[in-house]
Amino acid sequence: MTPRTGRATAPGGPLLLGVRHHGPGSARAVLAALESVRPDAVLVEGPPEGDALLPLAAHGRMRPPVALLAHAVDDPGRAAFWPLADFSPEWVAIRWAAEHGVPVRFVDLPAAHSLALTEQREGGPEDGRGIDPIGILAGAAGYDDPERWWEDVVEHRAAGGGPADPCAPFAALAEAMTALREAYGDGGHPQDAVREAAMRLQLRAARKEFGDGIAVVCGAWHVPALGARTTVAADRALLKGMPKVRTELTWVPWTHRRLARHSGYGAGIESPGWYAHLFGAPDRPVERWMTKVAGLLRDADRPVSPADVIEAVRLAGILAALRGRPAVGLAEATDAVRAVMCEGSDVPLALVRDRLVVGEVLGEVPDTAPAVxxxxxxxxxxxxxxxxxxxxxxxxxxxxxxxxxxxxxxxxxxxxxxxxxxxxxxxxxxxxxxxxxxxxxxxxxxxxxxxxxxxxxGTTVLGAATARAESDAVSSSSLAGVTALAEQCLLAGLTEALPVVMRALSDRAALDTDVGHLADALPALARSLRYGDVRSTDTAALGEVAAGLAERVCVGLPPACTNLDADAAEEAHRRVDAVHTAIGLFAGVVRADGPAERWAAVLHKLSSRDAVAGVIRGRATRLLLDDGRLTDSEAARLMGLALSPGTAPPDAAAWIEGFVGGAEGGGLLLVHDERLLGLVDTWLTGIPADTFTGVLPLLRRTFAAYEPAVRRTLGELVRRGPGPGRERDEAAPPAPGFGDGLDEERADAVVPVLRLLLGLDTPAPGAAATG
Structure with a gap:
């Protein structure tokens, strides 16, 4: 077998069109060659199981980029893609055959074999390892950038009209690849021997069916192997005993961004958006490109004028001439855009690269394509x-x-x-x-x-999600896992799975004795109970489990918060906050006199036990004060005890951290309660000099989390002094915004306006004016 690799009139066999995958120049050259030769059949590199899907390429709703997806029937995660874009030579050949009524086939190693030989990987049979033929040819030509060499010798020259003989470029490329194969053998791709044996067998079968009037579009690297003289027995011997798996194939949409990675034939390209533009621009590609860039930048509120477009086109042409390039390439276009439209900045240029050079195009496949x-x-x-x-x-x-x-x-x-x-x-x-x-x-x-x-x-999203949730509930070994699953089921509306999940949740909660695990599970249950408000979900069973879990947390948490080191105390502090929020969410869902009252009793215990870490005692005091379960005087008493001279300064600082909070507290409590601020100030100024250095990091961590305006206000309040418990200048004006107690008359005045803003009711005439 001696296939043709040169002119269309050369005798001896099929025409081999070696290409670079995803190359617009190669695509134009293939189209010109097919129009010139008019073959009787077209063979394209790809898995032969996809032959039945080729007619869909002519469907009106098939829009590249698309990809052939092959996956193992029994292990769908083992899959491979064969991506194709508008500017892919293979896609051009497939479309040409469909438009001219010419038979078209895929020729490559069947996906049944390639999937059996490899674990799931992205991008078809070649994995990108080994030598880079384009890089070697570029280096021989004196180029340090393979992309730039390929653009100069193929993409730009093809765009200029190409040679008189459309098949001549393929003969030259085949000659170069033959020399590379002689020098490098398989080039670090040992699997190619098997693939090329499969290609030769399929090519022989096609010649028996269609004769020698066949055009083969494949990677240029494979052309010498397809033209090599081998026997059928030798090729079959390479394929004998190969493993197989049952496979299914379909077309799926692809994206330009995925083409920009090393996927599909190991031929990831850096600029699919630019290549698509080169292939689709009928004339004046640089001018059209600069217009696209200008439109994108104007949409991003950057001032770009028509004069800028003209100047960028002129500069790109000058750069190409100075660099000895046959036409403006992406590098010249990018440099011109940076200098003229981006004022030398790479920040807007990143937007151009993301949106245009790479692009966000998503293909489309017709509904008639096979799918699970x-x-x-x-x-x-x-x-x-x-x-x-x-x-x-x-x-x-x-x-x-x-x-x-x-x-x-x-x-x-x-x-x-x-x-x-x-x-x-x-x-x-x-x-x-x-x-x-x-x-x-x-x-x-x-x-x-x-x-x-x-x-x-399952065969539907609802059925599959239900079955998955039930299976996960049974197999999960942790309370937190089942709790999160219950939350997911409520969010997803999986009512049929909930009974199974709730039984698993009840069983795990009954067996788990770690109060930390129980406390960690409670917030997710509380959030789940709220979903019924807007999702019309029955959460009665979940409420029963949550109430029982809250009961166990209330019993077990106080002992778990005693005698802790600093790290464990901080973890317990976080859990106290989370449980408090969860108990608050129970309001109106479970009985009002249940978890809320028991939790308040827990906080009272935590706030008054000396064995409890200071950060937890301070936090419990603050939560009781915020909920109105502790009066101001009681809070001041607890603070006074915590900050008494007999308390070690680090313990007192930890209590302050828990009480006033970090970023979540915001320091507003101290801003609006000068009495508490005075207590803190009195304690702070009374710390002995020899222990102040040890306390300072704790205080700095607490107060540094406040907003700058809050810190400034606190500083002003302390500077103005004195606060409660100190001598005060009676002639000094009272602190603005503060008083001895709540001014109920002034507070009531804003209620009608708030109700109006919240839409709770219609205010009485004149109510708005009251505020």
Whole structure:
């Protein structure tokens, strides 16, 4: 077998068109060669199991970039992709064959073998190791950058119209690759021998079916091997005994960003957006590119004028001429944009690279493409909920009081439970209410693999998520894991899974004797109990478990908070805060005189026991004061005891840290209660000099967390002095904003306005004026 690698009129066999994957110049050259030769059949590098999917390439809704996805039926996580873009030579050949009614086939090692030989990896048969043929050729030509060499000799020259004989470039490239194969052998790709044997066998079969009028589009590295003289027996011997797995293939959308990585034939490209522009621009590509850049920067509120566009085009041309390049390349265009439109800054240039040089294009495949049932159900729900997958990261704010938004929330939570992380919860910007949810969405091609993997749990998103939750509940060995799962089930609306999860939760809670674990589990249960407010979820069973868990925490936490070192005390401090918040969320869900009253008793114990660490005693005192379960005088008494001369300064400083809090306290308590501030000031100024240095780091850690304005106000209050318990100048004016007690008349005056702002009722006539 002696295939042709030169002119179309050369006798002896098929025409081998060696290409660089994802190269617009190669794509244009392939198109020109096919138009010139008009072969009877076209063979393209790819898994032959995909032949049945090739007709979909002509479908009206098939928009590159797309990829062939092959995965093992029994292990969907073992998968491989074969990506194709508009400017991929293989895609151009497939589309040309479809438009001209010419048979087209894939030729390569079957995916059944390649998946059996390797663990799951990204990007098809070649893994990118070994020599870089383009790099070696570039170095021989005196280039230090393979990308720039390829652009100069292929991309830009092809854009200028190409040679008179469209097949001549392929003959020259084949000659170069033949020399490289002679010098480097397999080039560090030992698996290529098997792949090329499979290609030769399939090429022989195609010649029997279609004759010698065949065009083969494959990686240039393989051209010498396909033209080598071998026997059928030798090729079959290389493939004998190879392992196989059952595989399924389909088309999936791909993205330019994924093309920018080393994926698909080991041929990751750095600038897919730029290549797409070069391939799609009918004329004046530099001018069109600069116009795109100017539009992007103007949308980002940067002043870019038409004169800037003209100047950038002129500068790019001058740079190309000075550097001896046949046409303006990406490097020249980028340098011109930086100098003219970005004023020398790389900050706006990063936006150009992200949005245009790489790009956020997401392809599309028709609904008729094969897919696992779970993917079909997901596609249907995405259309119903108008939640289109997009490659660009975007924010989604949901109002759970609306049916559509609530359904979107359930879908996203169900997918997260299945390991399909299309959306990640984000901090809401507009509201902190429980009826608001914010998500950060971004669709990645790998999610098709995750969806296929999740298909083992069911054929619908709801059914699969339910089955996964039930399985996880039974297999989980930790209370925290089951608690988090219960929260996920409520968020995802998995009512059928809840009974199984609740039984597992009750069993784990009954067996777990570590009060720390119980305290860590309680906040998630409390959050879950609130979901019924806006999700119409029955949380009665969860409330019973939460009440029992709270009871055990109240019994076990005080002993667990005694005789702790500094690190353990800080951990217990965090747990006290979390449990207090959780107990507050129980209001209106479980009996009012249950956990809340018992927890208040726990805080009283913690605040008064000397064996409890100072940071915990101080925090318990503050929580009781905030809840109105401790009067100001009682709080002052506890503070006085904690800051008495008999207390070691480090212990007193820890009590202060727990009481006034760090960033969460904000220092406002001391700003608005001069009596407590005076107690702190009196204690601080009375610390002996020899122990002050040991106390200072603790105090600095506490007060440094306050906002600058709060620290400034506290400083002014201390400077103005004196506070309660000191001599006071009766002639001095009273401190603004402070008094001996609450002015109820002034406080009542703002109530009608607050009710109006909150929409609680309609104020009486004249009420607004009262405030």
């Amino acid at each position: 049932p779970l993917q079909r159900d997901l596609d249907r729900q995405q259309r119903t909920l108008r939640l289109r997958p997009e490659a660009e990261r975007r924010e989604l704010d949901l109002d759970l009081r609306k049916d559509t938004d609530a359904a979107r929330s359930r879908l996203l939570h169900r997918l997260r439970l299945l390991g399909v992380h299309w959306g990640e919860p984000a901090a809401g910007r507009s509201s902190t209410g429980t009826f608001r949810e914010s998500w950060r969405l971004r669709w990645e091609p790998e999610l098709f693999v995750r969806t296929a993997e999740a298909g083992v749990w």
